Amino acid sequence: MSRKHISLKDLANELRVSISTISRALKNHPDISAELTAKIQNLAKERNYTPNPLAMGLLKQQTKMIGVIVPDIVTHFYSSIISGIEEVAKQHGYFIVIASSNELIEKEIESVENFLKSRVEGFIVCVSRETSHFEHFEKLIQNEIPLVFFDRICEPLKVPSVIADGVDAAKKIVHHFYENGYKKIAYISGPEHLNISKNRKDGYLQGLEECGLKFDPQLLTECNLSAEDAARATQQLLNNTKLPDAIFGLNDTIAFAAMKEIKKHGLRIPDDIALVGFTDEFHSTIVEPTLTSISHPTLEMGKEAANLFFQLIKKGSNFKQQIVLKTELVVRESSKKR
Amino acid sequence: MSRKHISLKDLANELRVSISTISRALKNHPDISAELTAKIQNLAKERNYTPNPLAMGLLKQQTKMIGVIVPDIVTHFYSSIISGIEEVAKQHGYFIVIASSNELIEKEIESVENFLKSRVEGFIVCVSRETSHFEHFEKLIQNEIPLVFFDRICEPLKVPSVIADGVDAAKKIVHHFYENGYKKIAYISGPEHLNISKNRKDGYLQGLEECGLKFDPQLLTECNLSAEDAARATQQLLNNTKLPDAIFGLNDTIAFAAMKEIKKHGLRIPDDIALVGFTDEFHSTIVEPTLTSISHPTLEMGKEAANLFFQLIKKGSNFKQQIVLKTELVVRESSKKR
DNA sequence: TTGAAAGCGCTAACAG
């Protein structure tokens, strides 16, 4: 069957009719007599005919491929989103091709190029942590190639996107800390140019204000999103003259790294320091103490991203909807009442 | 650029030469004069010409697509292997399409069908936990469609595969337990029809024998690989008349589930019960206590699987190499000396 | 040294 995929021609030869007759019969064209149609469809089924997508693609100039670019594929966050995208794509008869940027803008650009060469019909992407200029995406927009962002977006680019409500989430965390008696709340952020960093930081600041807490610059730190750098940032916080009594990290990677550091410093969670993550990792429930965190609707985010993509294809480049997904604070041991 | 991909024809029109001349010049065919060749190549570069893979595919009857089927994509184990496959595939100018069976044989069969329709050139798969009959794969073999298995393989099918040395790994674990003073060693296995279950069980039994320990059927249990069922199996062990003093699980999922259960029972690790996993999860170092486990060379497994695939394509279906990867026991807190 | 034509599998406009 490898080289033995049956073609319309094969069917036509066998039945001694023309190729177009076969083609029409297979799509129930009214022009073809009922009997002939039946006969042809039977044979097609018997021979296990399936249309050659290459031929169709060439004809219609479409590959039914969506290029998906993510920072990495091994983090549960991304693989879960990918599952969501895949599910919806499949429903539409599309399949996805995945590339990971490894958080490198260079690889991101390269992936865009490669996907273009492969004639993907469009892109669904979450930018790398390095991505602060967007020429490679602007080029896509100019050429009207469908592009959708999720989670980390390029704000200046007006394309459809799905993000989580980071402002709200961060506010929830601050309030939660406050209500449980924590006052010196620290936040480990990410690169400033990323919308997720900015939003959560805004929420952090707003939350502090709403709780009547004064913002202390010493309690705000930043890392490049790697576990190593998150550990470094945590150490910095722990070596402060003013030791925080609560920390929340931009994401799961950071929270886990912080947990390790805090333990290493001989501090207890949540007694000495409370900790909250931003994640949907099931591991949150395994670590000790179990980790309070913002649960992120990853599967939904993937599905919504794909839905946006198909709407974009349909409605054209004027479609610019942004979906903001609500998150939920899941309280566990790491932030218990003092 | 969406519909504006440049074609040979475009180039030909612009230069007022024939399409075949363009085609030849682009591949440095000696027939074409040096100047013309240069001129054509320059224009091609300028216009950003890239060959249409659909057209090439149709012509050569190849899609450059490999269908990859895994039990799920969100587990680090699989996503890491996928990364490895992807890396090698890309080097060969192929790309991979991923489907997850969700551990359901039905979905696995469906994915094979779908991929076939998409004209993938072959398959790289890790079978679902339900997979105990193989018609869908036998069909591929009959039709000489390249097929490679990794981790969980179909033993009766003689195709290339990469597996980890489960016998050796399990023996290492038993010896490790024994040397650290544990004598009542339990093993939570998986479905009997999976090679990974069988191998590790064999290693378990051999290890016991080598250590002069008598096999106790009460200490051998089985689960279906889901976290829930692993929890159930753990409970069963913990409710035994003979409480084990050490447990190892077939994989990471099981080990983590067991850890939860053990803690829930108010037992301490490793004081009351030692625990060892089979995993490469970085979370092993975050849980408390940190989890001793067999580190599994996932990235390498992915790469090797892809390498086998390309060898298979090249050498034809007589190629049946099996690669057995060595594993390493990484000792952490969960199995400390008594 | 270059061009014309056929063919990969399919659809659709145009003829009968």
Add this chain to the structure above:
DNA sequence: CTGTTAGCGCTTTCAA
């Protein structure tokens, strides 16, 4: 109701 033809982008004989 059915067949012929052209064309999607490309390579490859075969002609010139």
